[in-house]
Amino acid sequence: MYNFEYKKAGSVDEAAGIVGADDEAKLLAGGMTYIPTLKQRLAAPTTVVDLNGVGGMDGISADGNGVTVGAMARHAAVAASAEVAAAIPALADLASHIGDPQVRNRGTIGGSIANNDPAADYPAALVGLGATVQTNKRTIAADDFFTGLFETALGQDEIVTAVSFPRAGKAAYMKFPNPASRYAIVGVFVAQAADGVRVAVTGAGPCVFRVAEMEAALAANWSADSVAGLGISADGLNEDIHASAEYRAHLVTVMAKRAVAKAG
Amino acid sequence: MTVSVSLTVNGEAVSADVEPRTLLVQMLREELGLTGTHVGCDTSQCGACVVHVDGESVKACTLLAVQAEGADVKTIEGVADGDTLHPMQQAFHENHGLQCGFCTPGMIMSALDLVKNNPDPSEREIREWLEGNLCRCTGYHNIVKSIDAGARAMRG
Amino acid sequence: MTEQGIGAAVARREDRRFVTGQGHYTDDINRRGQTYACFVRSPHAHATLNGVDTAAAGAMPGVRAIFVGEDMAEVGPLICGWAITDVNGEPFRAPPHPALAIGKVNYAGEAVAVVIADTLEQAKDAAAAVEVDYGLLDAVVDPAQATAGGQPQIHEAAPGNLSFEWALGDKAAVDAVFDGAAHVTSLEFANNRLVPNAMEPRACVAEYDAGSGEHTLHIASQNPHVHRLVMSAFHGLAPEHKLRVVAPDVGGGFGSKIFIYAEEVVLTWAASRVRRPIKWTAERSESFLTDAHGRDHVTTAELALDSDGKFLAMRVDTTANMGAYLSTFASAVPTYLYATLLAGQYTTGGIYCNVKAVFTNTVPVDAYRGAGRPEAAYVVERLVEAAAAETGRDPADLRKTNFVPTDAFPYETPVIMQYDCGDFAGSMDQALDLAGYGGFQARKAESKAGGRLRGIGFSSYIEACGVAPSAAAGSLGAGVGLWESANIRFNPTGNVQLFTGCHSHGQGHETAYAQIVADKLGVPYEQVEVIHGDSSKIPFGMGTYGSRSAAVGGSAIVKAADKVIEKGRKIAAHTLEASEDDIEFAGGNFTVKGTDKAMNIAEVAFTAYVPHNYPEGLEPGLDETAFYDPLNFSFPAGTHICEVEVDPETGSVSIERYAAVDDFGVLINPLIVEGQVHGGIGQGVGQAMLEHAVYDGAGQLVSGSYMDYTMPRADDVPSYDVGFNGVPSPLNPLGVKGCGEAGAIAAPAAVMNAVHDALRDVGVGHIEMPATPLRVWQAIQDAAA
Incomplete structure (x- = not known):
């Protein structure tokens, strides 16, 4: 895996702000496809924005x-x-x-x-x-x-x-x-x-x-x-x-x- | 650049400084010395790395360690009660549900999650539940038998 | 039988550490100052290596060294340890196989350079920065075309991409029988290439102690001493006494961890250069590209029958794909482990087999569970089943007509084997019962009513296990002896350590061997410890493969136990003041015949170590070693019966029933033996229905991960009905035969015969392994067209 910066978003707006400002930043939800992709070095994001900390999105x-x-x-x-x-x-x-x-x-x-x-x-x-x-x-x-x-x-x-x-x-x-x-x-x-x-x-x-x-x-x-x-x-x-x-x-x-x- | 991660593993509070790219399984094996959780593939399919995070079975090779911040993690090392094997571990032993032992920790962790969701699974339900756990030694026959016996023992 | 002696279904003692996560596999080992290796691998199947630029990579953080092939010129190339003589009398062509490629790469995945760095990610980062200048060449991929004119040449030393052509049998005599036969059945088929896929990927940790000059290699190996021998004698890495090889817990082997690979050679060599421990663990994608693959034959086979259905002769022509190089035992697999089993369980009069071993730009192919014998069983049992269908005979009856009768043993086959004993018809009858053969037609009708096609298939396999009598193996080209060693060491307090040269990587030796010792010496099972896998502890050993651990390793234990008893008898006679001839040994006690004067073996052991009152001239201590060289192969055999249901709309095949009756002679631990059968069947079902290493025309492995290589899963296979019909082998002291490979040998033919039986009703004549839904559906479409 290439290294990247990890940010745990507290809100959808915060996450959107990060990926809006950086084309190479990527969102992480369940990660069931994206983490294997990272493991195989098929992607090199600058920042991984984790949505798992955003409250109220799993209802x-x-x-x-x-x-x-x-x-x-x-x-x-x-x-x-x-x-x-x-x-x-x-x-x-x-x-x-x-x-x-x-x-x-x-x-x-x-x-x-x-x-x-x-x-x-x-x-x-x-x-x-x-x-x-x-x-x-x-x-x-x-x-x-x-x-x-x-x-x-x-x-x-x-x-x-x-x-x-x-x-x-x-x-x-x-x-x-x-x-x-x-x-x-x-x-x-x-x-x-x-x-x-x-x-x-x-x-x-x-x-x-x-x-x-x-x-x-x-x-x-x-x-x-x-x-x-x-x-x-x-x-x-x-x-x-x-x-x-x-x-x-x-x-x-x-x-x-x-x-x-x-x-x- | 590292990030500090604090979590509970097998009931103990632990923390480590890891790179964001560190997988949970790497942290368990390399930082915490819990080598019972294994890595058998790089495409998240073999299930040798299954652990419980907040009570649910997940593949520790498909979760970043930083994502487990604050979580309650249980690994195969935390399943037995001291020297007394958990009924599911005992069932694998009695029914010869393992040979080389490499897939076994993942199998047991997965089986425990099955029984939590379905205390009395049928043979077909056991086989389908094991979709994410590969074994090359047993032909699955005795694994299925072990899980059936383990579930029965857990029902008491 | 005692409670935990031979024949008892003792639950395994090794389980506790595995079910609690306390196993110690190679990747669990970490050393102070450890570095990590990452191999730079060729993405191309066939290319000249015009230059490797390591300058940029070498300057990256954490990088300690980068080595290329030329750096290792002093290290001998990887070898093939079984020499074959070509039909023209020449030795086989075994072109050099450097651990790191020099000048040319011959398969995608071949190692070109190694980066050693402080962390794994640093090693990977630097490996990606190594610049390799490849000159692309066309690839040879199809073994059937490899020797044809106009194909690219892989090795200068092997013109026409041919390693050897080899034959067994009298061609002219067999041809003459075919000319006069009432019926000839002919088949053409492939035996699909497989990837072994032990769940633990290969791994090693190499260390060098500059003070003592000792190398230590921890490695996932089935035969640590063989690793040491080859790495010392052929690669010249260190003299044997300065090289310790340890195979700790190993997560499955199936053949793939027998061989001496580039990675362990490179790491052992490099550890003394960088003066740091080095670890390498294969990622699964790397395993697909570097573990020796299995099978990969293309075969034409014919069976001649007389009008009564008697098998007169068999003619087999096989092209065996060796991959890009000859792996450690590759040449033995399609020859002496294959053609010698073509008699099967039958009295076939004459057999002729011709084998061409060819090079292609693919991963080297070597022994994989069964190794040659699954291919032979598939040839024989597909032919027999097809002959039954063509001549309108019941497949069970046709087999019985041709079985070697029980009173014909020892039986000489036309292909240089002498079968020791067996009860082929008895196993068949038992299997027919277990399979519910009588109810098959009713089940078939029921399936038909539901729009499904049901078929039943037989496989009456035989195999040769217990490799092998050393002199026989040597006369056929083997580079090593194939005996086994056992050392039984009593401690003064009466407990026992057994040191065995076999290696357990799932087979349960720690339990089964302790049962043998407990049984033979009357020592409590709990007081017997089994130690294996460390060349610094074990006298020597040839390891575990070819279902040899019971027949050869177990026999060595019996021989060592006999020596212990012999010495113990002397000590007991002295202590009990009796003549040696009057001492009887049973149940752990030395007794003076006809008296109640007795001495337990633990007391004898104590006396041996505290020899105050001791036979004159006898050495103290109770520690005996035996080396056992088998008299012959052993011949496990049996009948497996598989019943499948085909969904003709989708081509899906499901296994509805699977019955197996095997003759393994005496069973040491039935629980473990059943597990071995289950596992073998699972892999055999995988070969028949699921698994296939597929290359494209450029030599790229298309099924290079679990996304495309179909591993059997729990819901792909049924529960199996397993029975035994053991006829003890007269050729070894335990009467055992070997059980590790039977399932993988029997199952492919049983499954495929069932699939063919099911599809016969819709006009499908032939289908290849694996019988995937796509292939089955396509065959049904083609038959209907």
């Missing part, structure tokens, strides 16, 4: 509209939350399968979505449920938040503070994990979301995406059979030693089908 609350999850809420907390389980059980289920137990004890929703790893699970939940990302500056619809491979709409001094998930009808997430890393080779979140049926796919492409044809089919008839015959093109999908683009395309259909079946 989870539910009301009639939906669930709001603080950016520093750990995956384990979301998975175990009675509020989440009651309002959007598919979200709790997704959180309970992120990484391993130790990752879930430290990793945060804010860190995960700000990193936007193409194989991460949360982006599928945000896009699949039509969530809204709250930052220290504005709110951003999930559809606009994830902009590309490890890219988001966040500005340099913009910090995710919470994510709001509207209540949904039936919803479920199915993941086909990479056998080695256990990240998603393909993960599909299907939901009768507040604004209509959504099908969001992670792992398959450079960034989470929706499948309009499946959404239309499910809107017409919510059943696994509706999507069983619908495929997506392999063009532009990820390829590695664990999965070809064609295999990923195929798995999108299989996981979509199984997610609908799981949702009931």
